[in-house]
Amino acid sequence: MVDRNLLREFDVSDADLEAALGLSLADAEAAEEALIAEYNLRDAGYDVNAVLEGTIVRVEGEEVLIDIGYKSEGIVPLDEWSDTDEPPVAGQRISVLLEEIEDEFGLILLSKRKADRIREWEKIISTHKEGDIVKGEVLKKIKGGLLVNIGVNVFLPASQVDIRRPQDIDSYRGKVIECLILKIDEARRNIVVSRRRLIEVQREQMKKALLSELVEGQIRKGVVKNIADFGAFVDLGGIDGLLHITDMSWGRISHPTEMVRIDQEVEVMILHVDRD
Incomplete structure (x- = not known):
């Protein structure tokens, strides 16, 4: 009232x-x-x-x-x-x-738009599992890593981009890369992938094949991947071999950088193979 x-x-x-x-x-x-x-x-x-x-x-x-x-x-x-x-x-x-x-x-x-994303997620989940290899385009750099589209957007941590962490992961933007699915969280609709792990698996397979082929005295081509004071590490296609500073030149040199640089292709002789 x-x-x-x-x-x-x-x-x-x-x-x-x-x-x-x-x-x-x-x-x-x-x-x-x-x-x-x-x-x-x-x-x-x-x-x-x-x-x-x-x-x-x-x-x-x-x-x-x-x-x-x-x-x-x-x-x-x-x-x-x-x-x-x-x-x-x-x-x-x-x-x-x-x-x-x-x-x-x-x-x-x-x-x-949201329905499309859910359908795409359901499609990915029904056709992929953890450990599968997927291919996608790197969309952009985000906090902690990269956003990759494999049909749905997935997270590639910066530590999983390569075996040796790149200085600028943003350089991968726009590239199509292959990765291994590390984790699928269906409840949160999140997928974490690793390019590093895939490279490690591939290198291990190549290493086994290469070890069966390498013999002392063989001439091989490789790529310089790292340089230290005592020499350079050369990727022979799955195995890193040490090119010692004393074997770089007939003359005396002060540092390996006088003879080689990172990503340079070099021709070397196999002096010793440690198969253990």
């Missing part, structure tokens, strides 16, 4: 009171309708964050209206279609994610 005397004391007019009460009632009714609509969706088997199949009804300006089999049509922003996607047209079937019901108008808010 409203105390009219108290309202007059605070200078509240009858018109203001009716307007306030009317607005509160309208807000309550709108909230109730939205809640009922949400329960109706759930009763119909639709859950928020579920991926649904729908049909494009029409395109209106910057919005695409989708029929998901409910009494109200859902809306997807037109900008969720990328330049490489087929333009939306009426009658086209599409996967969408049910995000929420807009309180004021009771419209269903959908997302094509």
